[in-house]
Amino acid sequence: xxxxxxxxRGITKYFPGVVALKDMSFQVHKGEVHGLIGExxxxxxxxxxxxxxxxxxxxxxxxxxxxxxxxxxxxAAKSIGIGCVYQELNIVRELSITDNLFLGYxxxxxSGLLLDYAYMNKKAAEIMKDLGQDxxxxxxxxxxxxxxxxxxxxxxSILLDTRLVIMDEPTSSLSEKEVxxxxxxxxxxxxxxxxxxxxxxxxxxxxxxxxxxxVMRDGQHVSTTPVSEMTKDMLIANMVGRSLKNLFPxxxxxxxxxxxRVERLTExxxxxxxxxxxxxxxxxxxxxxxxxxxxxTLRAIFGADPVSEGxxxxxxxxxxxxxxxxxxGYKIGFLTEDRKGQGLILDATVNDNLHLATIxxxxxxxxxxxxxxxxxxxxxNVNTLHIKTPSLSTAVGTLSGGNQQKVVIGKWINxxxxxxxxxxxxxxxxxxxxxxxxxxxxxxxxxGKCVIMVSSELPEVLGMSDRVLVMREGVIMAxxxxxxxxxxxEDIMKAAWGGSLS
Amino acid sequence: xxxxxxxxxxxxxxxxxxLALIILCGILTVTTGGKFIAISNISNLLRxxxxxxxxxxxxxxxxxxxxxxxxxxxxLAISISxxxxxxxxxxxxxxxxxIALGMITGTVFxxxxxxxxxxxxxxxxxxxxxxxxxxxxxxxxxxxxAAAIGGFPAPVLFVGATDISIGSMKVPVSFFLxxxxxVFFHIFLNRTALGRKIFAFGGNSEAARLAGINTDRVQxxxxxxxxxxxxxxxxxxxxxxxxxxxxxxLEGDLDAIASCIIGGASFSGGKGNxxxxxxxxxxxxxxxxxxxxxxxSSDLQQIVIGFVIVVAVYVDxxxxxxxxxxxxxxxxx
Numbered sequence: 001x002x003x004x005x006x007x008x009r010g011i012t013k014y015f016p017g018v019v020a021l022k023d024m025s026f027q028v029h030k031g032e033v034h035g036l037i038g039e040x041x042x043x044x045x046x047x048x049x050x051x052x053x054x055x056x057x058x059x060x061x062x063x064x065x066x067x068x069x070x071x072x073x074x075x076a077a078k079s080i081g082i083g084c085v086y087q088e089l090n091i092v093r094e095l096s097i098t099d100n101l102f103l104g105y106x107x108x109x110x111s112g113l114l115l116d117y118a119y120m121n122k123k124a125a126e127i128m129k130d131l132g133q134d135x136x137x138x139x140x141x142x143x144x145x146x147x148x149x150x151x152x153x154x155x156x157s158i159l160l161d162t163r164l165v166i167m168d169e170p171t172s173s174l175s176e177k178e179v180x181x182x183x184x185x186x187x188x189x190x191x192x193x194x195x196x197x198x199x200x201x202x203x204x205x206x207x208x209x210x211x212x213x214x215v216m217r218d219g220q221h222v223s224t225t226p227v228s229e230m231t232k233d234m235l236i237a238n239m240v241g242r243s244l245k246n247l248f249p250x251x252x253x254x255x256x257x258x259x260x261r262v263e264r265l266t267e268x269x270x271x272x273x274x275x276x277x278x279x280x281x282x283x284x285x286x287x288x289x290x291x292x293x294x295x296x297t298l299r300a301i302f303g304a305d306p307v308s309e310g311x312x313x314x315x316x317x318x319x320x321x322x323x324x325x326x327x328x329g330y331k332i333g334f335l336t337e338d339r340k341g342q343g344l345i346l347d348a349t350v351n352d353n354l355h356l357a358t359i360x361x362x363x364x365x366x367x368x369x370x371x372x373x374x375x376x377x378x379x380x381n382v383n384t385l386h387i388k389t390p391s392l393s394t395a396v397g398t399l400s401g402g403n404q405q406k407v408v409i410g411k412w413i414n415x416x417x418x419x420x421x422x423x424x425x426x427x428x429x430x431x432x433x434x435x436x437x438x439x440x441x442x443x444x445x446x447x448g449k450c451v452i453m454v455s456s457e458l459p460e461v462l463g464m465s466d467r468v469l470v471m472r473e474g475v476i477m478a479x480x481x482x483x484x485x486x487x488x489x490e491d492i493m494k495a496a497w498g499g500s501l502s
Numbered sequence: 503x504x505x506x507x508x509x510x511x512x513x514x515x516x517x518x519x520x521l522a523l524i525i526l527c528g529i530l531t532v533t534t535g536g537k538f539i540a541i542s543n544i545s546n547l548l549r550x551x552x553x554x555x556x557x558x559x560x561x562x563x564x565x566x567x568x569x570x571x572x573x574x575x576x577x578l579a580i581s582i583s584x585x586x587x588x589x590x591x592x593x594x595x596x597x598x599x600x601i602a603l604g605m606i607t608g609t610v611f612x613x614x615x616x617x618x619x620x621x622x623x624x625x626x627x628x629x630x631x632x633x634x635x636x637x638x639x640x641x642x643x644x645x646x647x648a649a650a651i652g653g654f655p656a657p658v659l660f661v662g663a664t665d666i667s668i669g670s671m672k673v674p675v676s677f678f679l680x681x682x683x684x685v686f687f688h689i690f691l692n693r694t695a696l697g698r699k700i701f702a703f704g705g706n707s708e709a710a711r712l713a714g715i716n717t718d719r720v721q722x723x724x725x726x727x728x729x730x731x732x733x734x735x736x737x738x739x740x741x742x743x744x745x746x747x748x749x750x751x752l753e754g755d756l757d758a759i760a761s762c763i764i765g766g767a768s769f770s771g772g773k774g775n776x777x778x779x780x781x782x783x784x785x786x787x788x789x790x791x792x793x794x795x796x797x798x799s800s801d802l803q804q805i806v807i808g809f810v811i812v813v814a815v816y817v818d819x820x821x822x823x824x825x826x827x828x829x830x831x832x833x834x835x
Contacts, residue, residue, distance in 0.1 A: 325714040325715070348702070
């Protein structure tokens with residue numbers, strides 16, 4: 001095996017309240033394609049950010065060519081030869097390939113004033129050709145497909161004599177054909193002795209492309225094995241292999257009547273043929289990897305995004321939901337994934353936020369807000385949901401994440417909704433607050449309400465759901481009942497990765 | 503149990519613009535040798551405030567949504583021009599009809615602003631209202647033949663031209679109109695459902711939409727309100743000038759925007775209050791008036807107002823930074 005290019009030793013990174021990386025060690029050899037996989041939140045992104053100098057580790061060291069280095073900022077990492085192609089490309093769509101490649105590193109003519117486009121175009125064409133794209137470098141990038149744009153992004157690294165290219169889920173937005181092309185490009189990099197770290201959610205790609213695969217879980221290193229000695233089942237077992245901790249105070253409730261039925265909901269390019277039924281007294285979990293379009297499904301039902309086909313039935317009656325206002329009229333509440341961006345008005349008071357969806361309720365003389373009633377309701381919210389706030393007129397942005405989340409929940413409880421969509425309800429909040437959120441869900445189903453919960457944390461899905469839908473790329477792959485033999489992490493992961501359950 | 507309490511700091515933040523206005527008045531009283539505080543000058547000031555203040559109140563509603571209405575001055579001009587033309591060319595002499603016509607014109611163009619933004623999805627109200635600004639000004643000049651139109655019936659002029667004597671001081675009727683309008687806006691913005699929706703939309707438009715607020719309708723209403731207030735300011739203008747001038751209020755929109763900003767409204771929306779806006783409008787009027795008394799040329803006045811806008815907003819930025827820091831410290835605890 002060739003020499004080691006980069007080695008991490010005992011890297012640990014703390015974020016407020018969590019350990020994102022714990023004693024993480026691994027090596028990447030020159031000219032090696034190194035797969036990196038793990039569940040959502042396993043610490044892959046933090047690891048990448050550590051390698052690219054965005055984050056600095058709290059403990060541990062990074063060695064390049066056997067010598068310790070400090071990657072104190074992204075430029076330090078770049079100059080040492082580490083490049084990264086993020087999921088979101090950094091391409092200026094209005095500029096040509098040449099301009100994008102040389103952005104910030106323009107080559108000037110001898111006069112020192114004008115840019116040497118003759119040289120730059122020639123070099124750009126060479127780089128693109130080396131990566132398998134025979135293309136005119138003066139083409140505007142916005143007119144290229146995603147695959148070629150990505151090659152331009154990779155080309156940027158080549159230009160800087162990069163020795164390690166990190167690719168963060170590079171195939172997530174590519175077509176089948178473009179994925180083929182990317183694989184060709186990666187193999188060319190390998191031939192030039194450049195190491196590649198390949199993060200992917202698609203097992204087939206790992207098996208086809210990588211030499212070695214490292215599995216991460218809970219911010220820790222689980223295994224690094226040559227791909228030839230790995231099987232899919234082993235990989236999945238490595239990824240999820242942990243027991244459910246007793247964090248989930250689930251109280252099963254009586255399943256009652258049908259609340260929401262969705263039939264063949266489709267929006268081209270987003271979701272396809274989504275059909276399911278949700279019942280009162282039941283928590284329906286939706287699991288899947290990032291990009292499985294779980295939130296998009298909820299948004300589509302809620303009228304927040306357009307839908308071109310499909311039918312929605314509420315309490316057995318067909319309804320036409322064209323806006324969130326309609327959805328709220330049908331007693332649906334939607335706790336969005338992005339609490340700060342979509343759920344709260346951070347500068348507004350706790351009281352105003354609790355009544356955001358109920359401004360129109362109980363008006364006096366048709367126009368006026370009944371502020372004394374609102375205050376009374378808000379006080380009840382604060383007491384029953386245990387919202388810790390100095391006062392009702394405190395700006396909600398000053399509260400902790402858990403208390404902010406409880407304010408959002410209060411907002412929907414005040415609409416007297418029957419159907420609750422909880423999208424990542426416990427993301428970014430501490431354990432104590434999580435349990436309180438779970439108890440709110442228990443309470444809702446005990447009162448016969450219907451709860452649909454999207455979560456990227458499998459233990460949470462398994463801990464709280466009565467039934468689980470598994471999604472992958474906008475399609476429902478499996479429906480697993482709590483009583484089923486498939487109601488476990490391995491099988492859910494298998495379905496989320498596109499495998500079949502049998 | 504939970505109790506609402508307002509810290510002293512918050513109060514100072516709210517009273518800041520008022521404090522600045524009082525200090526400014528003090529300085530002007532001294533530098534003009536008392537001329538500024540003379541009763542006749544105060545009456546003068548009260549006559550100058552209403553047009554800016556009325557336009558500013560409408561603009562505040564728009565700015566609270568995170569928007570802007572650059573067409574305000576032109577909406578004033580088209581409203582009064584339509585009134586003038588209706589009277590001169592079509593023989594409409596009924597004062598109620600003339601006033602109604604002016605108000606409808608302003609409101610309709612305001613609604614147009616809102617529709618351009620929400621239905622044509624123009625990317626920013628800066629663009630839609632820049633368009634209507636030019637269209638309305640051009641229309642005003644076109645229909646009037648670029649000439650002022652006088653000879654309105656007395657009841658039309660009443661609001662803008664009449665003073666009421668209180669003791670030895672003359673207070674213009676238009677100033678009472680301002681007070682009535684501002685009290686109305688205060689109640690509207692703070693106590694009505696629609697008022698709260700405006701704040702909600704300005705604070706976080708996506709959260710408001712997902713909470714079931716019809717955000718298009720809220721925005722259209724705000725631009726319509728701005729148009730309505732411009733037309734109302736136009737009625738006062740006609741009274742003061744005794745004629746409808748198509749080139750009226752060339753920079754009225756900018757003064758009105760400045761009033762809101764000086765009064766503490768945030769350009770990103772969701773923050774601002776009507777009394778601050780009144781103080782902002784007074785500040786601008788006082789600076790203009792003071793400069794006149796001191797014999798400062800209009801070029802210099804312009805420069806002073808420019809500085810006041812920058813300083814006022816900078817103070818607001820500083821306050822925001824302190825607040826953000828206090829917030830972080832509170833969270834860290």
